[in-house]
Amino acid sequence: MTDIATRGTRVVATTGGRSRHNGGGPRAGTIIAFLIPFFLPFVLFYLVPIAYAIGQSFLVVRRTGGQYGTSYTTFGGFDQYVQVFQNTEFWNSIGRIGLFGIVQVPVMLFVALIMALLLDTPLLKLKAFFRIAAFMPYAVPGVIAAIMWSFLYSPQLSPVVDVLKAIGLQPDFLGPGAVLWSAANVSTWLWTGYNMLIMFSALQAIPQELYEAAKLDGASNWAIAWKIKVPIIAPSIILTTVFSIIGTLQLYGEPAVLRQISSNISSTFTPNMLAYAVASGNNYQQAAAISVVIAVVTFVLSFGFMRLTSKRAGL
DSSP states (O other): OHHHHHHHHHHHHHHHHHHHHHHHSOOHHHHHHHHHHHHHHHIIIIIHHHHHHHHHHTEEEEEESSTTSEEEEEEOTTHHHHHHHTOHHHHHHHHHHHHHHHHHHHHHHHHHHHHHHHHHSTTOSOHHHHHHHHHHHHHSOHHHHHHHHHHHHOTTTOHHHHHHHHTTOOOOTTSTTTHHHHHHHHHHHHHHHHHHHHHHHHHHTSOHHHHHHHHHTTOOHHHHIIIIIHHHTHHHHHHHHHHHHHHHHTOOHHHHHHTTTOTTSOTTSSHHHHHHHHHHTTOHHHHHHHHHHHHHHHHHHHHHHHHHHHHHHTO
C-alpha cells in the first residue's frame, strides 16, 4: 500500500507539474503577438518593396502609333536588364565604385584595427576619452559630414586649402582626379570609429589569462597583438569587411552632396546615383532593374567574401 501510494503521489505530482508547465508556458498566440510588431513592418517596408521592384524591372513602356502615341505598360521579360548591361554609364559607375572599395575599405579597416589594438593595450591612458572621440564621427549624419567636408574642400572657403597654398602647394580636392578620394575620405572619417568599436568589443572578450601565458613564454606586445589578438578577432574583421562592401555599393550621400560644389561629379557617378537619376526621368522600370542588379551584386560579393574568408580562417 505504501508503494502504491508513493507511486500515485509521484504520478500526480508529475502530471500536475506537466499541466502547470503546459498551462503556464508560452502559447503560439502569445509568440505571434510579440513577433507581429517586427514582422509586419519588415514585410510591409522591406519584402513588399523588394517584390514590387523586381516586378517593375520586368515591365516596359511601349507606345501605340509612334513616338507620340498612347503609352502602355506591358511585360518585357529581361529587356530592362539588357539595357542596364548595355548602358555605358552603368559600367562607368561600377568601375568608380569598384576602385573606391578596393582602396577605401582596406585603408579604413586597417586604421580601425590599429585604433582598436591601441585602445586595448594597457599602456594607453584615458581609454574612455579616446574611445568616445574615435566613435563620435559616426554619430554625425552622413549628409552633415559631407557638408562639413565640402567646406574644407572648397577652394574659396577652406582654411586647409589656404594653408597648403601658403606653403607652395596647389591642392584641388574637387578635381577630376581627386574628387573620388575626397568622397572616400569622408566615408573613412565617418565609419572608422564604428568598425573600430566592433573590433574593440571583440578584443575585450579575449581572456586576459591568454595574454599572461604569452608573456610568460616571452612574447612581446607586438607579437601578442598580431599573432594572438588579430587571429582571434578574425570573425569581427570579416564582419566589418562585409558591412563595408555593402556600404560601398550603396554609396550615395557623400558624392551627392559634393556634386553641389563640384562639376566633376555627375548624376551617374555611382550606381545608386544612376538609379536615382533614371527614376527622376520617370523611367521607373529601368531604375528598378538597376536597383535589382545592385542588390544582386552586393549579395554575391558580400556572401562570397564571407564564405571565402570563413573557410580560410577555419570558422
